[in-house]
Amino acid sequence: MGFSTMIVGFFFIFFDFNFGNINILPDLIGYIFIYFAAVKVISKMGNKYFAIFKKTSLLLIYLNALDMVIKHSSVLNGVINNPVELQGRVFLVLFTITYLSIMVYMFFYLAKGIELAAEGLDNKSLAEKARRVFRLVFIYSLSIAAVNLTSIIFFKHSSPTISIEGLSALLLIIAVMAALIYVFVQVCSLLNRAENTFS
Template identity: 85%
Template sequence: MGFSTMILGFFFIFFDFNFGKINILPDLIGYIFIYFAAAKVISKMGNRYFAIFKKTCLLLIFLNALDMFIKYSSFLDGVINNPETIQGRVFVVLFTITYLSMMVYMFFHLTKGIEMAAEELDNKSLAEKARKVFRLFSIYTMSIAAVNLIAIIVFKQPFPTISIDGLSAFLLIIAVMAALIYVFVQVCSLLNRAEIAFSEAKKTIEF
């Protein structure tokens, strides 16, 4: 159906592994996976929410491509996005708000599409799961937005840094990683359940 492919895409989006300035799991690749997965879902399920979800993925591909171009540009990186300058902070704040808002908008239409399709199948548990995961994802994303904006506006840093060490730092990192993994697992659970439910429904109709 395409939902299982989205899991791979979200893995790229949730997790970052960096070697210096190079992210070996770029969000751009994740959104490309999700975009083509969305196209596959749309080809099998006529749902207006999935159509908007696909279009939003395309916009996020563009935003991520722009972000990568700036970061790896020798004449733009550290200039247009420099948090030490007023114009740099304005750019980073606007970009962060736009990007994270688009993420929530995209995820809303994904979960709403799953919810609507589940209700058509009278699968109330899947519909409720979609609503719960959207709320969880929204809280997670808004938390990221708040932390990033505080780092940019108050501390003039492009991303949050930890100024504590020892046991406190270790526990904080563990807590953040646990929250990240929990949200990711819930997203994967929803997509996996959607893949199974809608694939079985399609087989029943074809039979």
């Protein structure tokens, strides 16, 4: 129906594997998967929330394409997004806030669409799961925003930099990865249940 395809898209969004300066799982590909999955869902279910979800995923495709152009441009990269310079920090702060806000907005409409469709089938447990998973994604996104913005504003890094060593660093990495995997598994669980319920 389309919800299972969204799982692939969210895998690209949640996980970053870098090979040098190249991200093997770019967010752009994830949002393309999500957009086409949304088109498929809308063709089966006439839900106003899914329509907004589709438009927002398209906006995130453009935003991620812009980000890739900047990062791979010899003219723009290190100039417009240089965290050492004031204008670079302003750009990175605005870009981070805009990106994460739109991502949360997109997921809100996905969760509301699932909730509305579940209530139409009197499936209260799925509707409640949609609400719970949205709250989880919202809290997770706020945490990511806080870490990224602190790194940009106070430490002049475009991405979080950790200077902890030894066991503390290992425990911190394990805790962060566990939180990331937990949120991703909850999102997958919601989408899998939606796929099974609405098919």
